[in-house]
Amino acid sequence: KKVNYVAFRGGGEAVARYFGWQCESRWQWLQRICGIYCGRKMRAIGVTSEKRLPGINVPTLKEQGYDVVLGNLAWCLWRAWHYAAQRTALTDIIIKATKSKAWAEVLEKNGWMPAVLTGKAFDDFVDNEFASLRGTMHLAGML
Known part of the structure; x- marks a missing residue:
């Protein structure tokens, strides 16, 4: 399994790289990108919390078969x-x-x-x- 982790100085730079196709996915606090997510420019594929977050219809990684739980x-x-x-x-x-x-x-x-x-x-x-x-x-x- 190959992982290429790139650290950015902030969320703005990370979003710009994502939309510039310089990275394929992002791990980000949903609260920080809610405007982009809610505007349907990004698609959330899973949350790392134990339970689904209130107000959004995004499954947990555990629901999808991955034994991963991370909190903020x-x-x-x-x-x-x-x-x-x-x-x-x-x-x-x-x-x-x-x-x-x-x-x-x-x-x-x-x-x-x-x-x-x-x-x-x-x-x-x-x-x-x-x-x-x-x-x-x-x-x-x-x-």
Whole structure:
């Protein structure tokens, strides 16, 4: 299997290359290209989320037989040397924020799926994601 990954500086450059036939496909947050997608200039063939996204009729990759689930992640990372009490306080603030009405509105507006992980669950998730990424890069000949 051959994968040619090209990183662009931003979404605008990537869209220009796509419409200029300089690349055959794009992996992009749907929210960032919704105007183009909704205008039917691009066709979404799958979403990487666990479930279909609200408001669009696009199947998940899992529905199509691919064992792939990827979320759009926003990580809050903390320096390892900070005190446990500081980490706990920051974690509590973030959890409280994710339970707010304002956060619910942001999720709805952007079509995001809520997924809050902390502590060991977050540590395990990061370890598994990096192991998976290393495996994919190895299969693609990048490592």
